[in-house]
Amino acid sequence: MMEFLYFPEDKSKYIPAVISLIVFVIGAIITMYLIKRASKKEEARWEKEYQMEKKEDNS
Template identity: 80%
Template sequence: MMEFLYFPEDKSEYLPSVISLLVFIAGAILTMYLIKRAAKKEEKQFSNRFDGQTDSPQGNRSNRNKDK
C-alpha cells in the first residue's frame, strides 16, 4: 500500500516547490504594496476633492433644500 503523503528521500525534489512558493509570496507582497499605494493615492484625491465640505448628513440636506 502506498503512503498517502509523499516525502522524497532525495531532498533536491523540494527545490522546485520552494522556488514556486517564494515566487508566489513575492507576488503577494508586491500586490499588497501596489494596492496600498493606490489606496493612499485615492485617499489623497478624495480628501483634496471634498476638503472643506461638512460630514454631517443634515448639512448636506440643508444645502439641497436651498437650491429648490
C-alpha cells in the same frame, strides 16, 4: 498506512516547490504594496475633493 503522504528521500525534489513558493510570496507582497499605494492615492484624491466641497459650502 498513510500512503497519500509522500516525502521523497532525495531532498533536491523540494527545490522546485520552494522556488515556486518564494515566487508566489514575492508576488503577494508586491500586489499588497501596489494596492496600498493605490489606496493612498485614492484617499488623497478623496480628501482633496472633500476639502474643495467643504470650502464651497462655507462660501
